[in-house]
Amino acid sequence: MRHRKTELKCPICLEKFNTPKKLPCSHTFCEPCIQSYVQAETTEETKFFRCPLCRFKIEWSTLSASEWTQSKLQTDYMILALLERETNDSTPKQVYCEPCKIANEKNVAVHHCTDCKEFFCEQCFNYLHKRKIDNNLHTVTGITQDTDLKPLEMDEPCPLHSGKVLEVFCFDHKKLCCSICFATDHRKCDTVTSLDEIANEKKEQEEIYIDDFLNKLSDVEQCTKSAVDKAKENLGRINGDKESMLQSIADIISSTKSHLDTLHEELKLSIEKKFSDTENCQQFDIECLVAFQKTLFHDKGIIEAIKEHGSRKQKFVTLEKTKDALEKHFKRLCLAYNFSDSKKYVLDIEDELKDVQTLSTLATLPLQQSGENIMTDIKNKLCPLGCIGDQVTFQGSFPVSDVSKLPQFSGPFFHAKTLSKWVLKLSKKDGMLSMFLRCLSADCTDSSYEISTEFRLVNEADREKDIIKKYFNERFLYDSPQKGCSSIINWRILENEYISNDMMKIQVKVW
Structure with missing residues (x-):
């Protein structure tokens, strides 16, 4: 099967990557490009900038743009490896020393350790590899023109633990893990397998699996493009509605006297303001959808490249990372999206126009809600990729040193299954702590559905003492958008066992 050649291009300059650097949102750009972008997007007043692709908010520091990109951003070694593979496929075989690349040096490798899965120049081999006792038993071969350099293995760094690489995959939680991740969060999971074992098990199905993933990813991209077109169409319809309404009102008012003219001007200003707000929301929605579309296109390009040039392990790791990143990007899209596309x-x-002098307003401008939601189409396309889970877990720490500041609300978190945004509310009444979930998306989903929830009050000293309250398959009504449990615990017990450093940790799971 012959595949078209895929070029690895920076999303900013649209040229091949030059020193690829990865942002916290997992998107990669040329180091000079992201430096220029950060300099252009930040000022002394702003403390953040947004990813050019997915619009993820990235907090800024006091460093200069060049210092920040060099010291804080991680080099994307997988992209470097793929670029080298592209070069090696079209030129005489030549690879470069892995330790030298970490030091931003480029020296030709002359040794290959099959156990370490690394290439070394003569100096790094003698002074780094040979001087470790455990490495004496490793199999090391010299690199010649006839050396088979495939597959090219690059261990992926763990995004949570510096200096650690991804080693295993937890099928229970569908998460890539390093040794620390496994020890802290996945020791009790039933199915945890090393990436090397998975790569060997799936080698016969990898081509079919990747092709299927790419086809489904293309479906998501096409669905998102349709959503962008629909949002632009809605924006044009809104402009047409505005002009039609304003003209209609002008025709009615033109036959009245001075008081009616005054009311006309007041109403016109009100309509202009409401449509302006709606247009701004719709334009922002389009920007969010376009950013998500760019993310899908970018991720598809990376996967096509890894399919052609990567090892089996890289293919599996990249697919799982892409799934995880797509879910996060989609959640951020839905959190930012105003769900304003279906409003009309x-x-x-007013009917009683005879007594104009008694009127205080000429008309109202209510919104009619339709059942159409373009986010549902995108969600349904993402589900076959394994990116959208049926549950969401929120964890937050709340300051309780001053109980007079209760009730408190968490930041919004997103439940993909119901396309709804939620916040956690804490309150104190009659010496008891109460926790509630409140839905912020009552205007964009069905009037009711069933959800299950789990509230967990965390005991930092002894997790066996966590207080858990569960509610299964309860009917949730949007005309009363709040659910939870009241009087969950006596405040005195809370103070003795569940407050650490004047903070209280709470976990909420919705499914």
Whole structure:
């Protein structure tokens, strides 16, 4: 099967990557490109900038753009390896020393350790590899023109633990893990397998699996493109509705006297303001969808490249990382999205126009809600990729040193299954702590559905003492958008066992 050649290009300059650097949101750019972008997007007043692809908010530091990109951003060694593989496929075989690349040096490798899965120049081999006792038993071969250099293995660094690489995959949670991740969060999981074992087990199916993933990813990209087109169409319809309404009102008011003219001007200003706000929301929605579309296109390009040039392990790791990143990007898209595309403005004109002098307003501008939601289409396309889970877990720490500041609300978190945004509310009444979930998306989903929830009050000293309250398959009504449990625990017990450094940790799971 012949595949078209895929070029690895920076999303900013659209040229091949030059010193690829990875942002916290997992998107990669040329180091000079992201430096220039950061310099252009930040000022002394702003403390953050947004990823050019997914619009993820990245907190800024006091460093200069060049210092920040060099010291804080991780080099994307997988992209470097793929670029080298592209070069090696079209030129005489030549690879470079892995330790030298970490030091931003480029020296030709002359030794290959099959146990370490690394290439070394003469100096690094003699002074780094040979001087470790455990390495004396490793199999090391010299690199010649006839040396088979495939597959090229690059261990992926763990995004949570510096200096650690991804080694295993937890099938229970569908998470890539390093040794620390496994020891802290996945020791009790039933199915945890090393990446090397998975790569060997899936080698016969990898081509079919990747092709299927790429096809489904293309479906998501096409669905997102359709959503962008639909949002732009809605924006044009809103402009048409506005002009039609304003003209209609102008025709009615033109036959009245001075007081009616005054009311006309007041109503016109009100309509202009409401449509302006809606247009701004719709334009922002389009920007969010375009950013998500760019993310899908970028991820598809990376996967096509890894399919052609990567090892089996790289293919599996990249697919799982892409799934995890897509879920996060989609959640951020839905958290930012205003769900304003299906609203329609309808002018309600007062019937009693005979006594104009008694009127305080000429019309109202209510919104009519339709059942159409383009986010549902994108979600349904993402589900076959394994990116959208049926549950979401929120964890937050709340300051309780001053109980007069209760109730408190968490930041919003997103439940993909119901396309809804939620916040956690804490309150104190009659010496008891109460916790509630409150839905922020009552205007964009069905009037009711069933959800299950688990509230967990964390005991930092002894997790066996965590207080857990569960509610299964309860009917949730949006006309009363709040659910939870009241009087969960006596405040005195809370103070003795569940407050650490004046903070209280709470976990909430919704499924």
